[in-house]
Amino acid sequence: MGSCCCRRKSKDDSFEQLCKSSIASDNETISTVDDQHAQDNISTYGATATPKAGIAKKSSDKGKSSQKRNYEKPTLQSLEAEITMLRNRIKEEEVKILDLTAERAGFIHELDDLRTRLSSVISAQVTDSNPNIADLSDQNRPTKLAERYSELYDNQWTECYEGLTKNLKWKEKDSITWILGLFINIFQTCADKASKDLEQLREVLKKFQSGTTETLKTLKDKRKKSSVVPKDQITAKLDGRFAENKQAIDIAEKFINESVELCWLMAVQDPPVHVDSSVDQDKYKQPLDTNLYKYYTQKGKLVDYVVWPVLFLKKDGPLLSKGIAQGFVDQMQSEDQQTMVGGSGENTETFDTHF
Structure with a gap:
């Protein structure tokens, strides 16, 4: 238990x-x-x-x-004040933008001017006294003057020759020699005046500025394109040399007027167009260069007399227009060796006498 x-x-x-x-x-x-x-x-x-x-x-x-x-929380007054402040700032910025835009435009304009001046200076240096650069818009450029040179011989020269031989009864060679001397005198007078004018202009420019190339080139171009020809100053010098031939001068009036204008335009080219003025010297029986001359009415290896001078682009430069010369034939040569194309300049068959 x-x-x-x-x-x-x-x-x-x-x-x-x-x-x-x-x-x-x-x-x-x-x-x-x-x-x-x-x-x-x-x-x-x-x-x-x-x-x-x-x-x-x-x-x-x-x-x-x-x-x-x-x-x-902002109040209405503070918002309005802020809006006003922002608007003022916008206006200030707009003014700044306008100022900067105007300044930029000024810089661009200045840059364009500098480029133009630089181009003008380079162009003046390249084209000054350079006949290889031609202004195709110039109606008085050397090739056009060469055409007028040929037309002067075809038209006014022929009228003058016929007036001297028919009205004054001058002999063929005497008439041709007188017309040639008259033309050479006109050309030399124009060349001398144009050269002196240019030298005076150069001296004046030196007094105002150190670099005269651009300005001088501009003035030379303007003179070249100008239609003002100092005719009275040139023809006044003819009266001294040809005063005794008052009738002949009257007959040659059209030839003189056209020659003065043409020779002046040739003299103011840059460089001047050159006429072989040595033809007023005695070239009798000198070799006849067919590269420079065409025959007048008679062929021959020698020169009897020059009818019309050779035209060059510039002194010692390329050929612009051939001259005209009468060939010399010895009277002792047989008729088979002679190439007669006519006895006088009247009513005779002639060669093509122009380049």
Whole structure:
């Protein structure tokens, strides 16, 4: 009996101990869950706040922020002032933009002027006294003058020759020699005057500026294109040499007028177009160069007399127009060796006398 009670007591003690152990385990689990929950709250609401405290703090912060925004809310007057200030700044910036745009335009214009001046200087240096560069818009360029030179011989020269031989009864050679001398005199007078005028101009420019190439080139071009011909100054010098031939001068009036204008235009070219004025010297029985001359009415290896001078692009330059010369034939030669094309300049067959 006693032993039965002891066993029962032992069982009761074991059961009580098991219950205590279970309760302790449950409390430990609850404690662990509470700790985890608390840790989660700390992560969410802060290290020292409980969920309710966090919610309360958040609500409090929201209220303070709302109060702050209400405190900093701009007034209508401040907005209008700010708009006015911005508009003024925009106007100031627009003025600055306009000033910069005008300054930029000024720089561009100045740059264009400098480029134009540089181009003019380079052009003047390249084209000054350079006949190889021709202005195709110039109606008085050397090739055009060469055409007028041929027309002068075909037209006015022929009229003058016929007037001298028919009206004054001059001999053929005398008429041709007189007309040739008249033309050479006109050309030399024009060449001398043009050269002196240019030299005077160069001296004047030196007094005002050191570099005269560009300005001088511009003035030479203007003189070349000008229609002003100092006719009176040139023809006045003819009266001295040809005063004794007043009738011949009257007959040659058209020839003189055209010659003066043409020779002046040739003299003001840059460089001047050159007429072989050495033909007024005695070329009798000199070799006749067919590269420079065409025959007048008679062929021959030698020159009898020159009818019309050779025209060159410039002195010692390329040929522009051939001259005309009468070939010399020795009277002792047989007729088979002679090539006669006519005895006089009137009513005779002539060669093509132009280049």
